Amino acid sequence: METIAIPAINMSVIAPEMILSVVAMALLLINVFVKNEQKGYLGYLSIAGILVTLYSLTIGWGAPQDGFSGSVVQDNFAIFFKGIFLVSAAMSILITDQYLQREGCNQGEVYPLMLFATVGMMLMASGTDLMTIFLGLEVLSVSLYVLAGFNRGSIRSNEAGLKYFLLGAFSTGFLLYGMALTYGATGTTKVVKIAAAAQSGMVSSNLMLVAGMLLMATGFAFKVAAAPFHMWTPDVYEGAPTPITAFMSVGPKAAGFAAFLRVLLVALPVFKAEWSSLLWVLAVLTMTVGNITALYQQNIKRMLAYSSIAHAGYILVGFTAGNAVGTSGILFYMLSYAFMNIGAFAVIILVGKKGEENNNLADYAGFGYKHPALGVAMCVFLFSLAGIPPAAGFVGKFYLFSGAIQAGYIWLAIIGVLNSAASVYYYLRVMIYMYFKEPTEDFNWVRLSPAFIICLIIAIAGVMIPGVVPGTILELAQKAILM
Amino acid sequence: MVSLHSYLILSAILFSIGTIGVLTRRNAIVIFMCIEMMLNAVNLTFIALSKYLGNLDGQIFVFFVMTVAAAEAAVGLALMIAFFKNRESIDVEDLNLMKW
């Protein structure tokens, strides 16, 4: 019996994931000894862990390295996206404790589960093997199924968890079938080797590879909730606990886009013409469906769910462009989207109270006068979501649409701008309710804990600063793209 | 000697039957069983391709797909139990609290 030669293990490639996993496991142990009222401390500990992980990321910038026989890579692209995931996780954790205590489901396991989901996202962003991408996706998804159904007493949360589970497992089937056919056509699952194999004429004309690419695109489209695969996503966003919705609206989308970008740009550049046309259709459908249905929503959580579908459509515009400007626009937009979306959800949590989530637009009547600071914060986030200067949302959209124009997709950019203009209506409608309607409530239950203040300040900074001086983040994004 | 195409067509048939099952059944557990069938069809594709390509990557992938299926089964059935405690049914037509 011969011994197996274990290969040299390069720990620094997966250092961020390792640190975060260890923190999550430590939290699982500490959770046993923490009393029910003090579970908030677990949140602060997890944020400390996230800060340590962020620091370990900054060390690796600019020096790409790969490890584990080409399964993972730590390049600028991965580091940028991991930064987005960690920031969104930290902001979501900050707003979790108050909400869960209010709803009575303050179990401590929510923090380790959110950290495990973040680990899954980080593996998706840095995976260069279809297996690593798939496993990262599954770690993320399994944690999110549980988190969506976390509020066991609420029927809506149960329903959201079950719907998310069925939809997620179904889409995993498609993604896997695509990976299987890609493996069959090229003989390998490593992204770089797929590209090498696909260059040769015999393989690129192989219909199996085309079928595999189409099925993988379908699977990824399910995961990022592009139309027409967005069926149950708004229900999931509406039913899940609001801080979890905030987490879900940013992280998994960004992770799905990161993995999708890597697969398309690195593995299948030979099919660029084909997938550009496919993504063109997806982008137009997604933007239009997202914006039009958002116009009819009276429930603000549902409205933000449809708006996040529309934002995925804008990002698909950047995908379709496929050039340097478009891709760096995607990275910039994802970062600013994280700040503005989680900020908006933070305000939504504050407006609600136990037993009555106050999610309808009419419940916001007069809110701007009772709590002026929060009203201004919400306005900042709404402006950014609508793409009005000088917020970061405008800069991001500008770059995405410029990329499309540069690549020759003029009509796509026009449709994008029209959609963006239409979206102003439903974002500003919230402002109208906040400032121009008579208040029917006192809003005296709004309690600004320090965690919320920190989260809102970070969100506002993240929205305003890149909007006014986008240079630094844009430079980082340009250094981080894969071409 | 059975050709590769026979295996691929068989797995395509199983995958499609699974998809039809997911879209047409009402009982959440039966939907989950059809999803498992889809994953098994993919497993068959992987192993058939692995044999005819002469490398083991496909079989290792199947190893991980089985692990994932087990993890998803645990979580999915726990979600169904939690749903059932509140609603006394796992009919997906009852997943109707949130509509347009």
Place this chain on the structure above:
Amino acid sequence: METLFFSIVAAIAILMSILVIRCKNPINSALSLIMTFFCLATLYVMLEAPFMAAIQVIVYAGAIMVLIVFVIMLLNIRTESGRRTQHALFLGAATGLFLLFQTWYFLSRSSLTGAKGAIDSAAIAKVGHTELIGQSLFTEFLLPFEITSILLLAAIVGAVVLAKKKV
């Protein structure tokens, strides 16, 4: 001879899978699915992957299906009380058939163009299938193997959190 055996097993597998989606009683669906898994395990043995066949029976038919049958009996699920709307049935069947015809078309017109590797029947017979998988799993695919441990941990924690009695 081998083709005949393959046709029989494939026919049984397809028949059982159709039963899965057509039976009214969930227990009948579960039993048909177990039979499908056994047919697939037989096919894996035919494809010279006996270790995968063993795991298929142990994990899928032995663990996952037992869990599903257990939950069906725990929740005491009777037969389905109605049918889905005509629209849903039609759309579902149409999507499935479309998918089938598309994949059939693509797969019949494609060929195996990937680079051929070194593991063939002779190599498997020499060293043993399990050892080959072990070598591959612990050297080239070490990281995915370790990620599955995190996956299983998250799944266990999640399942307990969702289903335990006292909050």
